[in-house]
Amino acid sequence: MSSSPHEIKNVVLVHGAFADGAGWRSVYDHLTSQGYRVTIVQNPLTSLEDDVAATTRVLDLQDGPTILVGHSWGGTVITEAGVHPAVVGLVYVAALAPDEGETTAQQYEGFAATPDFVIDVGDDGFGFLNRDAFKGGFAHDLDDADAAFLRDSQVPIDMSVFGTVVKNAAWRDKPTWAVIATKDKAFDQAMLRHMAERMDADITYVPGSHALYVSQADTVADTIKAAAHSASSREHQPAR
Structure with a gap:
């Protein structure tokens, strides 16, 4: 089945803390099999500025309107980077969403603690998720092998990023979707x-852990497709 020439097909995926882009593989496979052009950002997780720069470089490569997707900390990244002119829709997957002038850390204020999500912080200020608690806190709905792969491929994050003030909130001006896992133990x-x-x-x-982008990849991909379809309709509405 051919797609409309006006249908948005560009998707950029942004991973979160303690992870890299490999976790998006199933979402990538689902979308590319249906004709989407998907690019995955590899965040250095060294600062918000660095992660936004990495995302912006990828957005600069897109050949038209783009749906920008973030998981977890990636939500803060797309909130800032989403002001890029190529971005026409934002999808937050178990993701943080600060407003302009807020820090990521402020999003936690007034909400319950998550004792199963255990972060070990080194003397250099970078954090890993605790190995023993990883599956229970991050990926309890994955099998042992898949959870172990995510655990053992962790990318540490500079914990100071959570105190960085966001300068732009793209969600204030662009249509937004959110996928929430009802068994998420990170938030x-x-x-x-x-x-x-x-x-x-x-x-x-959707029922799922914080790793819903792996365990519920079809639902995440379907939400991205819905965002692309909706944004396509908005982009090509006749002028009034």
Whole structure:
């Protein structure tokens, strides 16, 4: 089945903390099999500025309107980087969503702690998820082998990034979608709902862990496709 010449086909995927782009493989396979042009950002996780720069370089390579997707910390990154003119829609996957003038850390204030999500911080200020607690806190709905791969391919994040003030909130000007895992142990459910509702996002709830971009890849991909279809319709509405 051929697609409309006006249909948005560019998708950029942005991973979060303690992870790299490899976790997007199933989402990538789903989308590319249906004709989407998907590019995966590899964040250095050394600062918000560095991660936004990495994302912007990828956005600069796109040949037209693009859906920008972020998981977890990647939500903060797409909030800032999403002001790029190529971006016509934002998808937050179990993702953080600060506003302009806020830090990521502020999003946690007033919400319940998540004791299963254990971060070990080194003397250099970089954090890894605790090996013993990794599956329970991050990927409890994956099998042991897949959870172990994510655990053993972790990319540490400079914990100071959570105190960086966001300068731009792209979700204030661009249509937004959110996928929330109802068994996410990285964030309080009320926190995820609060962020998504504040953005006026189109929200999809799915059973899953914080690693829903792996365990619920089809639902995540379907949400991205819905965003692309909706944004395509907006882009080509006749002028009034």
